[in-house]
Amino acid sequence: MKGFRALVCALLISLPVLGYSGTLVLSQHLALEYPEPEQISHSSNMLILKYDDWALSHQVVDGESMYSQVDLTGVTGKFIQSIFIPEKRSVLPNWLQLLAEEQGRVSVRV
Structure with a gap:
């Protein structure tokens, strides 16, 4: 012992x-x-x-597979930033601004 x-x-x-x-x-x-x-x-x-x-x-976010139906080529970084920083959405097309806003509401939940 x-x-x-x-x-x-x-x-x-x-x-x-x-x-x-x-x-x-x-x-x-x-x-x-x-x-x-x-x-x-x-x-x-x-x-x-x-x-x-x-x-x-x-x-790690892959822009090509994040939304398979959406082509984020060339705007992946701007789109992801706009999810968390609403002021950055203005450079995106309207439909992508709406998607970023929706994703922002979902992403904040824990």
């Missing part, structure tokens, strides 16, 4: 400290600092940080 306790103590001491914050590098010009989450989940194109009463997710 003493050997088991010694082994457990040695393992616990050798584990790294779990308290941390992190930096998620999103691009060459953008990095997001975040506090330690309770859980982290990751798939091929999505990262989810789960906290007590909220969650943060990051997903």
Whole structure:
């Protein structure tokens, strides 16, 4: 039993400290600092940080498959920005402004 306790103590001491914050590098010009989450989940194109009463997710967006019926060629970046920044919608065609507005209402929900 003493050997088991010694082994457990040695393992616990050798584990790294779990308290941390992190930096998620999103691009060459953008990095997001975040506090330690309770859980982290990751798939091929999505990262989810789960906290007590909220969650943060990051997903790699593919403009060609985001809306398969809509051709976003040349406006993908502007469209995605306009989902979160309504003032940027004015450069888009009216029908795409409406889609950005609708997507903005859906995207805000957690």
